[in-house]
Amino acid sequence: AISCFRRLGLLNTMPGQYLSELGTQLLKENDPVPDTLPLVLAGKAAVDSELNANRSAVSMRSLVDNNGRVGAIILCRDVTELRRREQELQTKNATISEIHHRVKNNLQAVSALLRLQARKTQSDEVKKELQEAQRRVQTIAMVHEGLSQTADEVVDFDKVIANLLRMAVDLATMKDQHIEINYMGKFGMMPAQDATPLSLVLTELITNSVEHGFEGRKEGHITISVGRSGPNLNVVVEDDGSGLGSEEQGGMARSSGSGLGTQIINTFVTNDFGGSVNWEPRREGGTRVVLDMKLRAAQDE
Structure with missing residues (x-):
């Protein structure tokens, strides 16, 4: 206890002194004072408190006899380093x-x-x-x-991707089109290392679906199903569009313009996530894209 109070800046001898007076001497004008501190220093309540002074912190707890208070035992612990690390x-x-x-x-x-x-x-x-x-x-x-x-460095990916894909659909659709997106399962919390490339992959797939699968159609539906177990992530993107021939070409997304979207999907899934992209015809009509990946950051945890 003496060592702890020396850390707080006490220079006086402690034996024979009132702890409440010693504590008051240590406190400066702007030092934080918890409501429980006077009770602990006076030995009036068996509660935890903390005395902060001289850029140091001491955690204290008083032990009071229920049969009547004739004194108290104050347990002290120097928590200066702990508070410094927290800050x-x-x-x-x-x-x-x-x-x-x-x-x-x-x-x-x-x-x-x-x-x-x-x-x-x-x-x-x-x-x-x-x-x-x-x-x-x-x-x-x-x-x-x-x-x-x-x-x-972790983001709620379900919240982020919902806004992103809605934006992707709005940008890709024509004025008289209405494309609805439904979700099954949860992505959960995801580190930035995985969230950024995965969001790009999914927005490219959705854009490809709208531009090619629903070309010339007034409305359509896209369903995104998610299955996650540890670092393993399975995502299935399905639409009720024109079919596989309009969206897939040579096992990849049908290229439009520079073909950068196709490169983004395959590069991130195969190289960054060590996964695979499979294009399949949807049983009820339309296209089904299956992504099997391993999240890098989650794998390191």
């Missing part, structure tokens, strides 16, 4: 959140520039490529927005 962790988390927030803002600025450039160009082909680039940048920005709202 460093809070600072680190706040810094990481701020970084994600700034990255998101910068990506949104890039997205806005691409959108402005697409509006000014006279070429339909260039306009389409710029719009696709804008959508991909916006996809990454929304992942960082989700990460900026958490205390760690």
Whole structure:
């Protein structure tokens, strides 16, 4: 106890002194004072409290005799290092959140520039490529927005992907089209290392489905089924569109424009996740895409 109070800045001798007076001497004007501290220092209640002074912290608990208080035993523990580490962790988390927030803002600025450039160009082909680039940048920005709202590098992927895919559908559909998306299962919490590439893969698949599977149709339905067990992730994307021939070509998504979307799907799934992409005809009509992957970050945990 003497060592703990020396850490707090006490210079006086402790034997024969009132602990409440010693504690009062240590406290400065802006030092935090828990409501339970006076009770512990006076030995009036068997509760936990903490005395913070001189950039140090001591955890205390008084043990009181129920038959009548004639004194108290104060258990002291130096928790200075523990509090310092907690404060460093809070600072680190706040810094990481701020970084994600700034990255998101910068990506949104890039997205806005691409959108402005697409509006000014006279070429339909260039306009389409710029719009696709804008959508991909916006996809990454929304992942960082989700990460900026958490205390760690993990994001609620179900919430993020629902907004992303709705945006992808809205951008790909024509004015008189109505495409509905349904979900089965949960992705759960996902580290940034996996969330960003997976969000790009899914938005490319949805965009491919809308542009090719529902071309010339007024309405349609897309269902995303998720199965996750540890690092193993199975995602099935089904639509009731025109069928496999309109969406798949050579075992890959049908290319339009530069074909970058096809490369994104296959590169991330096969190289980054060590998985596979299988295109199948849907039994009721339409297309079924099965993704089998291993999440990298989850595998390391």
